[in-house]
Amino acid sequence: MLRISRLLSYAAVAAALWIGVLQLDLSGSARLAVIAAPFAALVLFGLYMLALLAHGVATYRDCPDEAESLQQDIAWALSELTARGVIGPNPLPEVSE
């Protein structure tokens, strides 16, 4: 099933439930709560996403040491390439194809 069909079918089930409950003979305040429920759910979902985002950014690990160790590895690679004649004053000729 396509992703969009799946999401729409969840929405359709929720909407059908909501309309079904609205048909019931409810007291004023209960009816108001039912009417407000989808909006409350949307707000809660938004807050949940925001909380996920805040948690994600807060726990996104910063690794400055990795940049430093990469610089060392680059220095090693450059000396290796110089030793092998890939870079430097007298670079190797290219392979002819």
Place this chain on the structure above:
Amino acid sequence: MAKGKRTHKYSVLLPTYNERENIGIIVAMLVKTFESRNLDYEIVIIDDNSPDGTQEVVKRLQTAYSSEKIVLRTRPGKLGLGTAYVYGLKHATGDFVVVMDADLSHHPKYIPDFIAKQAERDADIVSGTRYAREGGVSGWDFHRKLTSCGANILAATLLQPNVSDLTGSFRLYRKSVLTELVRDCGSRGYAFQMEMMVRARNMGATIDEVPIVFVDRLYGDSKLGGAEIWMFLKGLLWLLVTT
């Protein structure tokens, strides 16, 4: 060759465009990583006709190392990541394929972790993740982290891919699986990596993850602007209606 144990060959696909400064460095690191562990490998460089002389450096690397281990395939111009993989795969002889960026943001030292993880339960795909406990980034400010996290959380909520780093591009694939995936994959940019994972899940591939640290050395050049965010959202919408 270990006796009785099945040995694999790993093909590293490196799509390049103007990577003259980096290509030699990444190749030297890759060679060291594979040879120090006695692993069978090849490096397939797919260059999109870089004007900066990337191909000349690759040819010198072939002389210095081995033109069997280092394979150069060229294309007439920038044609996108997906087709670079398709093209590179045609020339890849390994049974497993590593895809990574050639700009040194993906360190070859993680490849043994990918290989070990793959072997644990013979997974089809191992995806590098910046979001694991030991993973992370270097060189990103708050804004960059926010957009990266936001994009990932939004995509994960809508697509439910069971992969924590959807837009990451450091991955190990079983070659047959990658070949099948790229054939059907139509997205570009960030959406491409997402689509690969979504399609992989849909075809029932086994996917595992290893933590990686992404090092951004050129921060400033690669700022995420409104155009990229818009492209990402369009890609996400496209995946919602096509997968």
